[in-house]
Amino acid sequence: xxxxxxxxxxxxxxxxxxxxxxxxxxxxxxxxxxxxxxxxxxxxxxxxxxxxxxxxxxxxxxxxxxxxxxxxxxxxxxxxxxxxxxxxxxxxxxxxxxxxxxxxxxxxxxxxxxxxxxxxxxxxxxxxxxxxxxxxxxxxxxxxxxxxxxxxxxxxxxxxxxxxxxxxxxxxxxxxxxxxxxxxxxxxxxxxxxxxxxxxxxxxxxxxxxxxxxxxxxxxxxxxxxxxxxxxxxxxxxxxxxxxxxxxxxxxxxxxxxxxxxxxxxxxxxxxxxxxxxxxxxxxxxxxxxxxxxxxxxxxxxxxxxxxxxxxxxxxxxxxxxxxxxxxxxxxxxxxxxxxxxxxxxxxxxxxxxxxxxxxxxxxxxxxxxxxxxxxxxxxxxxxxxxxxxxxxxxxxxxxxxxxxxxxxxxxxxxxxxxxxxxxxxx
Amino acid sequence: xxxxxxxxxxxxxxxxxxxxxxxxxxxxxxxxxxxxxxxxxxxxxxxxxxxxxxxxxxxxxxxxxxxxxxxxxxxxxxxxxxxxxxxxxxxxxxxxxxxxxxxxxxxxxxxxxxxxxxxxxxxxxxxxxxxxxxxxxxxxxxxxxxxxxxxxxxxxxxxxxxxxxxxxxxxxxxxxxxxxxxxxxxxxxxxxxxxxxxxxxxxxxxxxxxxxxxxxxxxxxxxxxxxxxxxxxxxxxxxxxxxxxxxxxxxxxxxxxxxxxxxxxxxxxxxxxxxxxxxxxxxxxxxxxxxxxxxxxxxxxxxxxxxxxxxxxxxxxxxxxxxxxxxxxxxxxxxxxxxxxxxxxxxxx
Numbered sequence: 103x104x105x106x107x108x109x110x111x112x113x114x115x116x117x118x119x120x121x122x123x124x125x126x127x128x129x130x131x132x133x134x135x136x137x138x139x140x141x142x143x144x145x146x147x148x149x150x151x152x153x154x155x156x157x158x159x160x161x162x163x164x165x166x167x168x169x170x171x172x173x174x175x176x177x178x179x180x181x182x183x184x185x186x187x188x189x190x191x192x193x194x195x196x197x198x199x200x201x202x203x204x205x206x207x208x209x210x211x212x213x214x215x216x217x218x219x220x221x222x223x224x225x226x227x228x229x230x231x232x233x234x235x236x237x238x239x240x241x242x243x244x245x246x247x248x249x250x251x252x253x254x255x256x257x258x259x260x261x262x263x264x265x266x267x268x269x270x271x272x273x274x275x276x277x278x279x280x281x282x283x284x285x286x287x288x289x290x291x292x293x294x295x296x297x298x299x300x301x302x303x304x305x306x307x308x309x310x311x312x313x314x315x316x317x318x319x320x321x322x323x324x325x326x327x328x329x330x331x332x333x334x335x336x337x338x339x340x341x342x343x344x345x346x347x348x349x350x351x352x353x354x355x356x357x358x359x360x361x362x363x364x365x366x367x368x369x370x371x372x373x374x375x376x377x378x379x380x381x382x383x384x385x386x387x388x389x390x391x392x393x394x395x396x397x398x399x400x401x402x403x404x405x406x407x408x409x410x411x412x413x414x415x416x417x418x419x420x421x422x423x424x425x426x427x428x429x430x431x432x433x434x435x436x437x438x439x440x441x442x443x444x445x446x447x448x449x450x451x452x453x454x455x456x457x458x459x460x461x462x463x464x465x466x467x468x469x470x471x472x473x474x475x476x477x478x479x480x481x482x483x484x485x486x487x488x489x490x491x492x493x494x495x496x497x498x499x500x501x502x503x504x505x506x507x508x509x510x511x512x513x514x515x516x517x518x519x520x521x522x523x524x525x526x527x528x529x
Numbered sequence: 530x531x532x533x534x535x536x537x538x539x540x541x542x543x544x545x546x547x548x549x550x551x552x553x554x555x556x557x558x559x560x561x562x563x564x565x566x567x568x569x570x571x572x573x574x575x576x577x578x579x580x581x582x583x584x585x586x587x588x589x590x591x592x593x594x595x596x597x598x599x600x601x602x603x604x605x606x607x608x609x610x611x612x613x614x615x616x617x618x619x620x621x622x623x624x625x626x627x628x629x630x631x632x633x634x635x636x637x638x639x640x641x642x643x644x645x646x647x648x649x650x651x652x653x654x655x656x657x658x659x660x661x662x663x664x665x666x667x668x669x670x671x672x673x674x675x676x677x678x679x680x681x682x683x684x685x686x687x688x689x690x691x692x693x694x695x696x697x698x699x700x701x702x703x704x705x706x707x708x709x710x711x712x713x714x715x716x717x718x719x720x721x722x723x724x725x726x727x728x729x730x731x732x733x734x735x736x737x738x739x740x741x742x743x744x745x746x747x748x749x750x751x752x753x754x755x756x757x758x759x760x761x762x763x764x765x766x767x768x769x770x771x772x773x774x775x776x777x778x779x780x781x782x783x784x785x786x787x788x789x790x791x792x793x794x795x796x797x798x799x800x801x802x803x804x805x806x807x808x809x810x811x812x813x814x815x816x817x818x819x820x821x822x823x824x825x826x827x828x829x830x831x832x833x834x835x836x837x838x839x840x841x842x843x844x845x846x847x848x849x850x851x852x853x854x855x856x857x858x859x860x861x862x863x864x865x866x867x868x869x870x871x872x873x874x875x876x877x878x
Contacts, residue, residue: 185823189842195629196847214845217630305736306710306821359715361736361827500844503825504650511828512736 141429142173143436145421147205148187149453150180153388157453161254164448165439172432177201183309200424202433207491208253208420212245214496220425221248225434231441238416238484239458242492251420252441255455258384258474259415259487260317260407266400268378272296276379279408282321282347285379289355292378300355302377304368308503309489311348311510314381315523316488319344321409325483332486332493334529341520349514361512372402381407383417383490387470388454398470406477414481417490418458494527501526615858622851629845641852651853654836657742658860661832662810664743669750669806670799673757678787680758681765691762694755702752706819709748710735735820738829745830749816753809757802764798765791800868807864811857814838833857 149158155178162176179187184206191204195218212219226232226249232240235253243251262285264276272295274288289300304310320328323340330337357363357371369386371377373393380386390402398404406413421440427433439445446457451467456475464472478484486492489499505522509515582594622641626632645651680690697705712719713734721731734744768791776786814834817826824839826832833853841850 181822183823185842192629192842192845214628216628306827307823308825357716358731358733359717361733362710362714362718364822497844500839507825507828507831508650508653511738512733 141202141432142175143202143429143432144175144177145203145205145436146177146179146187146191146201148178148180148184149205150178152392153385153453157449157451160452161445161449164444165436168439168444169435172435174436183307195424198426200426200428202427202429203421203423203436205254205419206251206422208245208251208418208422209242209486209492210495210498211491212250212422215250215422215424216246218424218426219245219250220423220427221250222252222423222434222437223249225249225252225437229438229441234459234461235441236458236460236478236484238486239418242416242418242486243420251422252437253418253420253458254440255419255446255450255453256458256478257417257419257455258478259313259417259490260320260410260413261384261386262379262381262405262407263372263386263390264379264403264405265372265375265377266403268292268296268298268375269403271298272378274378276403276405279405280411281409282318285321285408286347286350286355289351289379293355296378298375299357299371299377301351301379301381302368302371303352303356303360303380304363304365305356305360305511306362306364308506308511310365310368310382311352311506312499312503313383313487313489314351315344315348315506316493317381317407317410317415318348319488320413320415320485321407322347325413325485328485331527332488334527336524336527338520338524341523342516345510345514345516345519345523348510349516352510352512352514384474385454391454391468391470398468404470404473412482414478414484415487416484416492417455417487418492419453419455498527618851619855621848622855624848626848626851627844627846632848641849642856644849645852645856650831650836651833651856654831654833654853655856655860657830658811658832658834658857660742661746661749661813662807662860662864665746665749665753665810665813666803666806668746669754669757670803672750672754673802674761674792674795676754676758677761677765678791681762691759694758696755697752698756700752702813702815703819705748705752706816709744710820713744735827738827741827741829745813745816745820749810749813753806757806760798760802760805761795764795768794800871804864804868808861811861833860 147158149155158176158178162174165172165174179190187205191201191206194200195215200218206215226240226243231252239253239256243249243253262276262279269276269288269292272288272292274291276288279285279288292298292300303314319331319340322343323331323337327337327340331341357368357377360368365382365386366389368377369380369382369389372380373390373396384404387402387404390396390398396402421437423433423437441459443457443459443462446459446462447466449455450457451471454471456464456467456471456478460479462475464475467475488494488502491499494502502523505519505526509519509522585593620634620637621632623637623639624632624634625636625640676694680687680694684690713721715721715731715733715736718734720734724730724732732740735741772790772794773786776790781789812834813832817830817832817835818824818838820826824835824843826835833856837850837853837857840846840853
């Protein structure tokens with residue numbers, strides 16, 4: 103009889119013990135963010151596959167070589183085009199458990215992290231980044247009067263890629279296209295002269311449409327109107343003009359299955375010679391480089407998006423600096439490295455982007471990226487992109503994508519979409 | 530086991546009361562803290578503990594405090610992690626919380642709900658959610674019933690058929706969404722190819738906002754009608770053979786027999802299957818997310834769940850997303866509530 107009583111009490115004690123251990127464990131998790139000066143740099147990024155993964159590995163290796171004393175904990179979170187990364191970052195920032203640094207876009211996009219980003223102005227000063235990076239990078243990495251992030255590389259957005267044999271079959275010379283009208287004419291020629299898709303489009307998400315709208319607006323309305331668009335005073339007539347051109351493209355010249363395919367499948371149409379043109383950021387070129395027997399200038403070509411010659415639509419991959427940083431000193435080491443020549447060469451040559459510094463020797467890069475870097479250096483204007491954080495805030499971008507989803511994913515209601523878009527970005 | 534429990538209970542009772550002679554005596558026995566403490570604050574032997582326990586016993590029944598060890602831990606865990614989370618979510622929806630600078634709990638109002646009521650996106654998502662739930666549940670039930678009746682008619686390879694129909698249910702939404710995305714492809718999807726052989730189409734299943742919701746419903750029905758079939762099959766097996774025979778003897782046709790005699794007896798199965806299906810439909814987020822690998826499903830299929838996640842993680846509008854979550858919760862509650870009441874009134878709960 104005595105035994106049962108003991109058992110009962112033991113069970114209870116045991117249960118209490120387990121509960122207490124659980125609470126301790128929970129507390130341990132919650133308190134895990136704090137750390138001393140030797141805490142490793144924990145870096146979150148979204149490059150988990152293909153070029154991105156190779157580039158991130160190269161970056162990690164270069165860092166370990168340059169700073170053997172600083173421990174680096176690279177933490178890739180893939181999926182959903184950075185959506186999963188953003189969600190993890192959001193949850194951690196909300197729980198006051200920020201990583202040392204995380205990859206994201208600078209510019210107005212920084213507004214979404216209002217209040218949780220630290221000031222690294224002195225780091226920019228000390229490392230001389232304000233002189234070694236292009237002016238646009240210097241501007242776009244500040245928010246509320248202080249530097250919040252460091253750029254790692256830049257992709258170009260106003261690109262038009264084409265399959266050489268398809269455009270030759272159609273008798274189109276891409277280099278002669280210098281306006282949106284020229285482009286529409288060329289698409290018409292491809293449609294009549296060949297049985298290929300004039301312009302392949304992966305439209306399972308809205309981002310490709312929003313991105314194409316951005317470059318179309320730049321092309322049809324010009325730099326000044328585009329800049330007033332991103333600054334919050336859009337000209338409705340110009341928006342309508344861009345949407346009209348877009349509607350013509352979508353209604354006549356894209357693949358019929360565009361709604362059920364994404365960028366990867368769409369880009370495959372170029373590689374397999376099923377389509378003539380594609381508009382994308384120059385990350386699309388990574389797939390061409392990885393395809394066997396598909397060479398630059400022989401099998402695929404690049405043309406600045408017609409009507410945007412002399413411009414380079416900017417995109418930045420940057421690392422942001424959260425305040426309440428778990429490893430302030432080590433994070434500074436990391437960010438100083440990211441903005442340096444070594445890191446930018448190591449990362450960008452694999453990622454298919456170019457350094458944001460102006461003093462990098464492009465010898466190790468392929469011919470296509472060398473040309474891109476040249477265009478970058480010589481560009482008369484470098485307008486910020488719309489869909490990737492530099493032109494408008496996350497809130498505006500979301501509203502703009504809502505409008506495109508509801509009014510401009512077939513049927514294409516130009517007037518309603520124009521009203522919605524103007525409304526979405528107006529101050 | 531029963532003996533041990535009952536003797537333990539007696540001993541516990543004695544311990545709690547501090548002796549057999551005086552039931553109201555306050556005890557300072559340490560065991561009060563061990564056992565009763567969970568309910569009464571734990572201060573060993575604090576004056577009034579015994580009295581409180583007695584009053585609780587009087588009010589709720591003899592077993593209340595004694596059985597606390599068994600029901601209290603799960604009660605607390607559920608209370609904290611389920612109901613506590615819901616309550617907290619509701620409180621957040623009353624704030625203006627957005628971005629990463631913590632919520633301000635001093636200024637609570639229903640502003641977010643007003644905003645939701647005026648947001649065309651939320652209204653459309655609510656309508657879509659409702660259409661999805663109703664049509665998916667109705668079609669999956671009808672389809673499952675027909676399958677169950679067919680499989681139940683002593684056919685050959687019955688088990689094989691049952692497995693074939695149930696199999697899609699075992700697949701994850703991520704897999705089935707990718708399947709159907711390929712099958713719905715305009716150019717080379719198997720759906721359009723099949724329809725093409727009989728001269729229909731091709732139809733833009735995903736790109737046409739009028740159709741896409743029904744395409745999603747069809748895919749979900751495909752996945753879940755096997756489950757409905759199993760539920761109905763269990764219901765059919767529970768109906769005594771005599772009912773079939775009696776109906777036959779009375780001269781009912783097969784159709785009439787099922788319609789008048791058998792199907793009415795499947796009410797219980799229908800209700801429980803319908804509840805599960807509706808809850809699945811509310812969670813169709815996974816399917817839509819996998820369909821486009823993103824928070825923004827094809828135009829015409831935006832449901833509250835996708836809208837909620839988009840508000841929360843694309844633009845960090847936590848309060849607004851919480852309000853949408855509460856709307857979704859109320860929709861689920863309006864389905865589950867009547868069911869629970871129905872069960873309760875039948876004495877099955």
